[in-house]
Amino acid sequence: MDIPGLPARRAALNLIDAVLRRGETLDQAASSALSRVRGEPDRALARAIAGEVLRWRADLDELIDSATRLPLADDAKARAVLEIMLAQVLRLETPAHAVIATGLPLLAGGPRRLAHGVFSTLTRRGIFLPNVPTLPDAPYERWGDRAEAIAKGLALPPPLDIALRDAAQTESWAEKLGGTSLMPGHVRLERGTPVTELAGFGEGAWWVQDLAASLPARLLGTGGEGLSALDLCAAPGGKTMQLAAAGWDVTALDIAGRRLERLRANLERTNLAAEVVQADALKWEPEAPFDAILLDAPCTATGTCRRHPEVLHRIGPRQIDEMAEIQTKLLSRAAEWLAPGGVLVYAVCSLEEAEGEAQARALEGLQPEAITQAELPDGLAPTDEGWLRTDPGMLAGQGGLDGFFIARWRKV
Known part of the structure; x- marks a missing residue:
């Protein structure tokens, strides 16, 4: 028994x-x-x-x-x-x-x-654990001066962040759901209630998306009549929905068929539209250049360690090098697909310099466009280079956020 x-x-x-x-x-x-x-x-x-x-x-x-x-x-x-x-x-x-x-x-x-x-x-x-988890040796050494601050963000599982289809309704949804908002279009909730049981889910008023993960699409701004945007590596669709809700004519591309099924279901639930393409971005060619491209590249995802603590133990130099090679190729291809005046945003949910800062330094042929303080929630700031680097320890008093690297360029 x-x-x-x-x-x-x-x-x-x-x-x-x-x-x-x-x-x-x-x-x-x-x-x-x-x-x-x-x-x-x-x-x-x-x-x-x-x-x-x-x-x-x-x-x-x-x-x-x-x-x-x-x-x-x-x-x-x-x-x-x-x-x-x-x-x-x-x-x-x-x-x-x-x-x-x-x-x-x-x-x-x-x-x-x-x-x-x-x-x-x-x-x-009468044993107890410290207030902050001790990082394994390998990530501690890789993250250097940032390691202790990152560790502070890992003590508790993260809250639930949602992105709203209509940012104008932020105050209303925050009140209805009993949450708080750190910027327009965002509501943060305590963990516990199943997502599908929350008000607004069935009607597609919002989708689950970490605050940091919502920033790359925001940095492309709003679309308009005839303005096209490509969401590379798009599934499961959070950024596609953001771009569609912001008025872009969106093409959502991903190689993974099953993940694209989730993207299509999310679009249907939120009543948002995008052209969905299943293809390998390293082989696919667009019919025309795009006014905006969002490359949320495949990565080691070490920035999600507060919700996926296994990355602290399973990611090492081999995986980082493999991802960095793919990112370099994708970034180069994306840069070729921009229309004159078009904007490219590159993002990874990684804490590794090889996947973030090193990629931004190596890209040639586009004009860097600095991220500004006014585009970010309170408590975050761009780097001296005009990039954004978030760590899990940031905004710790408000529930934290995932680790991301984000950079932006314009084709002149």
């Missing part, structure tokens, strides 16, 4: 293993890892446990190591089980007896007495 709650803990263990051993994202691992977990609450619990372990792993491991005479191997199953047990007590406020009942069975045939002893020793001490 299954112990209540055990399948969710076993699924959490499998999710963590998929990230650390196979380099998968939590979304990629979810289908297999959660296949035997019944009910959405338990599936959400498994995801929450895995997320908290990956967010706080360095600190959880320090606690574990302080209570063992001989260190456990980094990939030892007993270590992973103890991480799961401690994360529940320290982050999810699960009673210790429930943690023991659903944790130790994960080590059937293994060192259950060792795990029980370590857990009991630690909980008797």
